[in-house]
Amino acid sequence: MASLQEPLWLLENGNLKGPNKEIRHHGRTAHNKSSSSLRKKSDLTLVSKVRCGLLRQFLTNLQEVFLGTKLSVLFPAIPLAVLAQSYGFAREWVFALSLLGLTPLAERVSFLTEQLACYTGPTVGGLLNATCGNATELIIAIFALSQHKIDVVKYSLLGSVLSNLLLVLGTSLFCGGIANLRKEQKYDRRQADVNSLLLLLGLLCHSLPLLFRLAGAAPTAETTDPTLQLSRASSIVMLIAYLSYLVFQLFTHRQLFEAQEESEDEDGVSEEEPVIGFWSGLIWLIGMTAVISLLSEYVVGTIEDASSSWGISVSFISIILLPIVGNAAEHAGAIIFAFKNKLDISLGVALGSATQISMFVVPLCVIVSWIMGIKMDLNFNLLETGSLALSIIAVAFTLQDGTSHYMKGLVLLLLYIVIGACFFLSQTPLNQANSGLKIPPETIFRV
Amino acid sequence: MAELSYHVENGESNKGSMSKELWNNNGSGRTAQNLSTSLMRKKSDPMLVSNVRYEMLRNFLSNLQQVILGTKLAVLFPAIPLAIAADFYNFGRPWIFALSLLGLTPLAERVSFLTEQIAYYTGPTVGGLLNATCGNATELIIALFALYRNKIHVLKYSLLGSILSNLLLVLGTSLLCGGLANIKKEQRYDRKQADVNSLLLLLGLLCHMLPLMFRYAAAPGVLVADSTLQLSRASSIVMLVAYIGYIFFQLKTHRQIFESQEEDDEDEEKAVIGFWSGFSWLVGMTLIIALLSEYVVGTIEAASETWGISISFISIILIPIVGNAAEHAGAIIFAFKNKLDISLGVALGSATQISMFAVPLCVVVGWMMRVQMDLDFSLLETGCLALTIVVVAFTLQDGTSHYLKGVILCLCYTAIAACFFVHNVPAPLDQTSVKMGLKPPSAFSA
Numbered sequence: 015m016a017s018l019q020e021p022l023w024l025l026e027n028g029n030l031k032g033p034n035k036e037i038r039h040h041g042r043t044a045h046n047k048s049s050s051s052l053r054k055k056s057d058l059t060l061v062s063k064v065r066c067g068l069l070r071q072f073l074t075n076l077q078e079v080f081l082g083t084k085l086s087v088l089f090p091a092i093p094l095a096v097l098a099q100s101y102g103f104a105r106e107w108v109f110a111l112s113l114l115g116l117t118p119l120a121e122r123v124s125f126l127t128e129q130l131a132c133y134t135g136p137t138v139g140g141l142l143n144a145t146c147g148n149a150t151e152l153i154i155a156i157f158a159l160s161q162h163k164i165d166v167v168k169y170s171l172l173g174s175v176l177s178n179l180l181l182v183l184g185t186s187l188f189c190g191g192i193a194n195l196r197k198e199q200k201y202d203r204r205q206a207d208v209n210s211l212l213l214l215l216g217l218l219c220h221s222l223p224l225l226f227r228l229a230g231a232a233p234t235a236e237t238t239d240p241t242l243q244l245s246r247a248s249s250i251v252m253l254i255a256y257l258s259y260l261v262f263q264l265f266t267h268r269q270l271f272e273a274q275e276e277s278e279d280e281d282g283v284s285e286e287e288p289v290i291g292f293w294s295g296l297i298w299l300i301g302m303t304a305v306i307s308l309l310s311e312y313v314v315g316t317i318e319d320a321s322s323s324w325g326i327s328v329s330f331i332s333i334i335l336l337p338i339v340g341n342a343a344e345h346a347g348a349i350i351f352a353f354k355n356k357l358d359i360s361l362g363v364a365l366g367s368a369t370q371i372s373m374f375v376v377p378l379c380v381i382v383s384w385i386m387g388i389k390m391d392l393n394f395n396l397l398e399t400g401s402l403a404l405s406i407i408a409v410a411f412t413l414q415d416g417t418s419h420y421m422k423g424l425v426l427l428l429l430y431i432v433i434g435a436c437f438f439l440s441q442t443p444l445n446q447a448n449s450g451l452k453i454p455p456e457t458i459f460r461v
Numbered sequence: 462m463a464e465l466s467y468h469v470e471n472g473e474s475n476k477g478s479m480s481k482e483l484w485n486n487n488g489s490g491r492t493a494q495n496l497s498t499s500l501m502r503k504k505s506d507p508m509l510v511s512n513v514r515y516e517m518l519r520n521f522l523s524n525l526q527q528v529i530l531g532t533k534l535a536v537l538f539p540a541i542p543l544a545i546a547a548d549f550y551n552f553g554r555p556w557i558f559a560l561s562l563l564g565l566t567p568l569a570e571r572v573s574f575l576t577e578q579i580a581y582y583t584g585p586t587v588g589g590l591l592n593a594t595c596g597n598a599t600e601l602i603i604a605l606f607a608l609y610r611n612k613i614h615v616l617k618y619s620l621l622g623s624i625l626s627n628l629l630l631v632l633g634t635s636l637l638c639g640g641l642a643n644i645k646k647e648q649r650y651d652r653k654q655a656d657v658n659s660l661l662l663l664l665g666l667l668c669h670m671l672p673l674m675f676r677y678a679a680a681p682g683v684l685v686a687d688s689t690l691q692l693s694r695a696s697s698i699v700m701l702v703a704y705i706g707y708i709f710f711q712l713k714t715h716r717q718i719f720e721s722q723e724e725d726d727e728d729e730e731k732a733v734i735g736f737w738s739g740f741s742w743l744v745g746m747t748l749i750i751a752l753l754s755e756y757v758v759g760t761i762e763a764a765s766e767t768w769g770i771s772i773s774f775i776s777i778i779l780i781p782i783v784g785n786a787a788e789h790a791g792a793i794i795f796a797f798k799n800k801l802d803i804s805l806g807v808a809l810g811s812a813t814q815i816s817m818f819a820v821p822l823c824v825v826v827g828w829m830m831r832v833q834m835d836l837d838f839s840l841l842e843t844g845c846l847a848l849t850i851v852v853v854a855f856t857l858q859d860g861t862s863h864y865l866k867g868v869i870l871c872l873c874y875t876a877i878a879a880c881f882f883v884h885n886v887p888a889p890l891d892q893t894s895v896k897m898g899l900k901p902p903s904a905f906s907a
Contacts, residue, residue: 207859214855215869215876218848222880225844240883247879251872262865266644410855 078289079298083121085343091115092305099312105319112312113339119306120150121343126299132288133295140264148174148370149303150340154310155379161314164383164390169332171376172398176433177337178368179213179409182345184426186360187412190352191420201357203416204270208262209365210410215255216372217406219248223393245391246384249377256373271362330437333398341367357418365413397440401433527733528742532570534787540564541749548756554763561756562783568750569599570787575743582736589712594818597623597811598747599784601819603754608827608834610758617838618776620820621846625877626781627812628662628853631789633870635804639796640864650801652860653718657707658809659854664703665816666850668696672837686833693835694828697821704817719806774881777842785811801862809857841884845877 080086095111097103127146131139151174158166190199223241263271288295313336321328338345344367348360376392383390394402408429412422529535544560546552576595580588600623607616639648672689679685711719734742757780765772782789788811792804820836827834838846852873856866 203859204861207855208865211852211856211866211869214848214852215873218852218873219876221844221848222841222876225841226880226884229839229841240885243883244880247883248876251876251879255869255872258865258868262863267863267865407851414855414858 075290075294079122079126082125083118083343085118085121088114088118092119092309095309095312104323105316106323108312109316109320112309112316113335115309116150116306116313117339117342119302119309120340123149123299123302123306124343126295126302129288129290129295130292130299133292137264141260145374148340148367148375150306150310151337151371152375152378153303153306154313154336154340155375156382157307157310157314159379159383159386159388159390162388163314163317164388166314166317166328166332167379167390168394168398169329170336171371171379172394172402173333173337174340174371174375175213175368176333176401176405176430177341178364178371179405180426180430180433181338182341182348182367183361183364183409184423184428184430185345186348186352186357186364186423187418188420188423188427189349190355190357190360191418191423193353194355195420197355199355199357199418200416201361201418202270203414205358206361206365206413208259208270209369210406210413212255212259212369212373213406214410216252216376217399217403219252220392220394220399220402222248223391224396224399227393228396239389239391241393242389242391245380245393248392249380252373252377253381256370256377259369259373327437327440329440330434333437334434361413365409397436401436405429405433524734524738528571528575531574532567532787534567534570537563537567541568541753544753544756553767554760555767557756558760558764561753561760562780564753565599565750565757566783566786568746568753569784572598572743572746572750573787575739575746578734578739579736579743582739586712590708597784597814597819599750599754600781600815601822602747602750603757603780603784604819604823605826606751606754606758608823608830608832611832612758612761613832613834615758615761615772615776616823616834617842618773619780620815620823621838621842622777622781623784623815623819624662624812625777625845625849625874626785627808627815628849629870629874629877630782631785631792631811632805632808632853633867633874634789635792635796635801635808635867636862637864637867637871638793639799639801639804640862640867642797643799644864646799648799648801648862649860650805650862651718652858654802655805655809655857657710657718658813659850659857661703661707661813661817662850663854665700665820666843666847668700669836669838669843669846671696672835673840673843676837689837690833690835693824693837696836697824700817700821701825704814704821707813707817771881771885773884774878777881778878805857841880845880849873849877 080089091111091114095108095115098108098111123146127142128139131142134142151171154170155167158164158170223245226241226244290298317328317331321331344363348363351357351359351363380390380392393399408426412426529538540560540563544557544564547557547560572595573592576591577588580591583591600620604616604620607613607619672693675689675692676685761772761775765775788807792807795801795803795807824834824836837843853870856870
């Protein structure tokens with residue numbers, strides 16, 4: 015049909031390729047750009063054979079959403095996971111299949127958020143991305159809270175921060191350094207500085223309850239635990255900081271965060287026209303979020319069984335495995351942009367994610383648990399907080415000069431491997447009833 | 462005579478707006494601290510005094526007006542006689558505490574003014590030295606009184622709180638207000654000064670952490686109190702040597718790094734009161750500060766119990782806010798005018814002075830008085846100090862500023878204040894069991 019030809023052409027062509035003009039402020043943060051590199055052009059021939067126009071549009075929509083990513087090979091894992099749960103297969107299979115199913119879903123949610131941002135304008139789009147950018151981690155955390163597995167929450171959020179800071183950033187810098195050995199790699203250090211500063215504030219808010227607890231403040235029976243009060247107050251402080259960061263990023267100092275997209279020839283993902291409609295995008299988003307919730311519930315419910323049957327500690331699964339899954343799409347995107355020597359975007363992805371989790375998701379969980387009456391505090395115990403502190407200091411130091419080379423990436427990667435080894439060997443028993451693990455301090459302070 | 466009176470009666474020639482470049486003219490030892498508190502001055506009203514007939518009386522009254530009324534904080538001066546009356550007539554002890562605190566605020570500012578006036582007569586170097594030692598006279602006097610009364614925890618808390626307040630509150634509000642007021646401009650400052658101060662603060666941090674870790678690393682059962690004390694005393698001497706090196710650096714060899722960028726019109730090269738009158742005022746005010754500090758240190762427990770706030774919160778948060786109020790306001794005003802070098806000089810210079818001069822001085826004085834004061838400020842406090850210094854050093858190391866930096870520093874201070882608000886440590890009054898809430902490692906509970 016000729017009249018429908020043009021919009022259909024746009025729909026069917028998926029993402030327009032070609033040279034990328036200067037990107038308007040569609041709320042496309044570095045986050046969005048990186049995962050967009052995983053998109054692929056939809057195959058038109060399959061759909062164009064369908065006769066009826068409406069059906070064709072629907073199928074195009076479906077194809078766009080489901081097959082528009084290279085990760086869509088993992089989509090079959092979702093029905094398999096649901097099957098495994100309902101037919102009572104071995105629990106670790108449910109766990110593994112749910113994890114695999116979450117990977118493409120996280121990417122699709124990011125895609126849909128970006129599409130919606132094209133309609134809503136840059137500021138709301140940026141806000142949408144700032145809150146939903148880590149939807150998977152947030153949903154897993156809230157489910158773990160509702161099942162009273164507070165240490166799973168803490169571990170998974172900590173692991174997400176560590177994974178973003180060390181693994182994603184390290185592999186990006188490493189691959190980018192190797193691919194651009196001859197060129198000088200520069201990035202704008204002001205963005206990195208702001209993120210490092212926020213992470214240091216988050217570190218302070220985590221350290222205070224830990225030091226408080228180590229200094230011997232025992233909770234008395236009749237009064238509220240002071241560590242808990244302090245954690246709740248600190249969470250409000252962290253949320254205020256995150257709000258100011260959003261105002262800073264989206265309103266007053268926008269120019270610091272604009273991605274450097276002046277000329278781009280091959281990966282021309284100009285997404286100034288959305289490829290699906292607003293309402294269909296919204297419906298898909300809600301649907302996918304519901305599926306993510308379902309899979310997250312499976313994951314949280316079966317984590318102990320998977321741990322005991324595979325012989326790996328729960329801390330390792332929460333800190334290392336879960337975040338790798340949740341971050342897979344961003345990770346791949348960050349590496350691809352680093353290959354092209356566009357380090358600002360890689361840094362924006364990795365640091366922005368880490369800041370979002372540390373300053374938004376973690377305090378939000380504390381506040382949500384306050385509302386739910388669960389005693390979650392910011393005390394992540396000595397080993398975890400120590401790893402976090404050293405990671406933040408290492409990353410802040412690495413990024414403070416504005417240039418990069420592969421050695422920086424290698425060092426960050428090795429840091430991650432060491433921390434991973436540490437948690438692999440840490441066989442502390444899982445204590446679900448109260449607020450977290452206790453590592454006896456005598457063993458640490460003994461000479 | 463008339464000309465002299467005219468100069469005296471006109472008060473300060475600045476109207477609180479801008480100052481000329483001072484160093485090159487006669488180098489009157491005006492550091493950033495002096496500049497900032499000069500903003501709190503106001504021009505004295507000559508009309509009142511010129512009505513009085515006798516010139517001697519007129520001079521005396523101008524002098525009085527200059528000293529007592531020459532600041533916007535003069536409204537708080539009545540708190541001083543009230544505090545003395547409260548103590549004499551045995552009002553509630555919390556009242557004595559509150560009135561003494563209020564009375565200390567203008568006194569701290571006046572001492573800074575007098576120090577600056579005397580510096581005109583003594584030349585730049587001695588003036589700089591005077592400022593370096595008396596710049597934080599209030600904190601030093603409170604600390605010495607607490608030492609004398611064996612309230613080591615109050616001493617440690619108040620000095621620590623002073624450092625934290627300077628590094629986070631004063632600096633944070635300055636950067637925040639400056640950033641909001643100059644949101645379109647780029648704000649730059651010379652990072653060399655900030656670097657030197659950060660380095661000294663890190664040395665101080667090391668000297669604090671060594672006794673702390675020493676105590677933790679000891680095998681259980683081994684008494685280390687003696688060794689920690691000796692280590693603290695040796696470290697204090699090291700810190701004092703570092704501070705002397707810093708003074709030498711700042712006043713002699715690398716003066717140009719610390720010169721404030723003052724190219725504007727007004728000059729304050731004339732002192733407004735005579736040398737001997739300034740000196741006697743200084744001695745008198747120091748005595749009053751000593752009296753009020755004694756009240757403060759004596760009534761702090763009673764105030765804490767009555768108001769239901771922990772002693773650590775009062776010492777770490779309330780007392781430093783009072784002692785720093787004048788500098789604080791000055792630093793904010795200079796940040797509004799985009800003169801960040803001065804704000805940084807005030808905040809960082811104060812913090813360095815307390816950390817590297819006041820604290821080791823108290824240890825040495827305690828050594829002479831046979832009081833067991835060491836540098837071990839216990840885990841929570843030292844942890845806060847470490848994180849603060851790291852955050853501030855990182856914030857200032859790139860030479861530019863925006864309001865988000867100020868927001869984050871203020872929020873850090875809020876988090877630390879919340880921590881000490883919920884920190885209910887019983888205050889032991891005898892020196893042998895002062896642990897500030899630190900139980901031995903075997904009693905860790907969670």
